[in-house]
Amino acid sequence: MIRLSGTKHLLGHRLWIKDFPKPTKQIEIPYLIVGGGISGLSAARQFQKKGISDFLVVELENHLGGNSSNGENKYSKYPLGAHYLPLPNFQDKELLQFLEEEKIILGYNEKGFPIFDELQLTFAPDERLFYKNNWQEGVVPKEGNLISDDLEFEKFFKQMDVFRSGKGEDQKYLFDIPIYLSSKDEKTRALDKITMKQWFQNNHFTSEPLFNYIDYCCKDDFGLGIEYVSAWAGIHYFAGRKQDSTPEKHDSVLTWAEGNARLATHLKKYTEDKSLKNHLVYEVKIENNKVIAKAFDDATNTSLEIIADKVIMASPQFVNQYLIKDRKAFTKDFHYTPWLLATLVVNDLSENYSFPLSWDNVIYDAKGLGYVYDQHQTVNQVQDKKVITYYYSFSSGDLKKTRKELYKKDKEYWKQFVLNDLKIAHPDIEEYTEDIEVFLLGHGMISPAPGFIFGEAKKQAKQNIQKKIYFAHTDLSGISIFEEAFHQGINVVNEILDGTTVDS
């Protein structure tokens, strides 16, 4: 069986013509949050922390969570987007605090390191790579490299170590999370002007396995591959995470069968009875010192008017440009990579017994990013059926064109596409596949193409409008990761309440 679904792009696209009925209802609320993704949910949490509970979250989809959503079948939950959180940087006290509140951190040991819940850290074995017809441990190609490849890997990782610990004259990390904390060091920021591929060549790297590995990493976090992504962003992938919150095994991640939907669920409790789902906000404007937001309810085919003192636009800029006037000029610099996720139920996964099924299973030189074994975080001995989720990002130089093509293809096409890619490592997967659900995200995530992270467009988009309309979204950070969204939400509430602002 095969199913094709995705974010509500058809409803979203009605923003182009705005053929919505006139509002028949009015709501008044001091604070309105538009968008129930992690940025919006984090803002809701921050409001509650500050003792404010008179806010409302309006969301287009029938559930909150945004990219941190999930599906579920008979055998397992599975992610419909982001699916893990790397161990936070030790300096990120707010995130540590959140993880402690949600019992992901159980306490701190005598040396001051957080104790993470064993059940929420990725179980071993966490990663494997199908390379030269064998599964090997880890995602870095090792067995079967030339000596020159190994030397380049070594040199590359040493350089990344330098970037990771490096600080600028302002005593800030060259690469930090959230990004706005990073140093203003000119030389480092100049890396945002070139692509990661140019940086690779400028540093005289030639190794093909290294090139492929970096390409995989960039796509994994940003959707864009080595040829299109900014070098600053590419290096940030390796250098932004300080790997300093545990004494051992530095690159662990936290994960759940449903992916980051688990984190969204933790945040959702702050929005109980304060959210409006299935509502598309189609216009936001300031009138008589108030903000008027109009929203369309798809279920009842009616519209309503929400009158608020302040509004947080926790929605992406490609949407905001249709809601608020005068935003199209800088929004054209925001590019979003489409993603495809496919969750398969398989009777068996033929193995060649080289390295066992892991949480993250990457296939070298495949089109996609491999697959995640969704039942990995269970303590069972055996599973009747296995549930895996395949990831593919549409990395290209012309994302608009790619997106148009995406919606033209039918589900049979995508099914074959996914199966053919998996067949590299599992030649007989098609016979074993019982069910496949393809999920398309037209605007999967913000893409840090060269010049975007430290560019003008982002800075302008971030500006509040008359201290009435505020903006919080990962596209204003430049990279789409949980930590950025989490801080976007916190910072925007602080900005509203205290008048504090952070650099972009």
Added chain:
Amino acid sequence: MGKKFLRFEFLLLFAVFIIATCGLIYELVAGTLASYLLGDSVKQFSFIIGVYLFSMGIGSFFSKFFHKNLLNTFVEIEILVGLIGGLSSVVLFLLFESVGSFQFILYLFVFVTGFLVGLEIPLLMNILKDRVEFKDLVSNVFTFDYIGALLASILFPLVLVPKLGIMGTSLFFGMINVSIAIVLCFLLKRELKKVYFLKMKAIFSFVLLLGVFVFSNDILAYSEGKLYGENIIYTNSTPYQRIVLTHNKSDYRLYLNNNLQFSSADEYRYHEALVHPVMSMAKSVKHILVLGGGDGLAVREILKYKDVEKVTLVDLDEGMTKLFKTNTVLTNFNQNSLNNPKVTVINTDAYIWAKSCKEKYDVAIIDFPDPSNYSLGKLYSLNFYQTIKTILQPDAAVVIQTTSPYFAPKSFWCINKTVMQVFPQVDAYHAYVPSFGEWGYTIAINGFGTTFNSVNRKADKLKFYNYQFDRFNYFTNDMISNQVEINRLDNQILVRYFDEEWGKLQ
């Protein structure tokens, strides 16, 4: 006429020779099979020979009721003996699984074969009585009969069993039996009636035996016999594991996925050492938990204590616990412990079960397979032991089979160190089990209300454990490893240690 008659007589006497050989072979096969599967070879052989000879007598008695078409009847019986005798061992092997009625079926086979062979000789004498002088007839028939018997009894142990195996031998002689019938059909076509019909029956039987011969010989008798170097008497693949039971002399061995689970000769050492220390130290032993241990051997030891009110055994594999509840050989080993009214068997995943368990236990005996893969490794993780702690009474005692401290010291002490993170009192001990080697256990007490040297109760008539715990917890230097990490779900370091240490030995 004389020449033709000679051929007729010679043919039938040759048939006698073959019948005698085959008959004795079937008897030997049944005897061997019975002693393989049920043990006690003197008794089995004696009974089988007795029943066989007796049923031959019955057959002889009934031969007088045959009057017409004697030659046809003779050929028909020949085919029938070949078919039944030939397939006997295969059927017995397969039926051993539902062993409740196994002995009945075994003796039924012996009886039917003996009966048919017993029919044949008098029948043959009746056929020939008008053609041959009586004293020649008697002497010739019995001469060939006894020569055949001698040949069979010499060939059987020296050539047949070593080359063909038990199954192969009986099938092979079944085919010889039937081919005699085929030859007779062709050569005596004028004397026989409805010869076409007989021929078809004979050929069909031959093909059937040949088919089974080719198939079974390959799969059962040969490949697994070679793998284990012992006689396989039972195999079963459950969804979780392959169970193989072998028998050699007086020793039965059970293998799970080709790993030795126990040897009947010395399992008492392993199970006494597993069960009695915790049972004697625990504050109370009313409610006992066993995780793994689907063979019921640990439960057998637990039930030696009268204070025990309830035993809960959680084993993933229903195939395994069912086998140890029903198979008479195996219920002999565990003294039918799994059918004891105090015992509840739950077939589910122990980890999942423990997470939702609401009861609290006085003693937990954890007897899982060695941590040879990442799935099994979870059952030795910090989180698992933390989970177990939540279902224990204060001062409950826990024991964990912890692989061999001699072959795998890092694995052994890794588990020990992991358990130390969870329980206030933790120790380790070991016992020598000849079929395993030096084997070890981790023991813990969930509180300070009792100690490892406490002996709060004893069971009678133990063969191995003497309730002097301090004789078992001393480790020589070659069984110690200090540099080990804690096994957690996110590092599964134990599986790596185990692979490294046992990998060296394979």
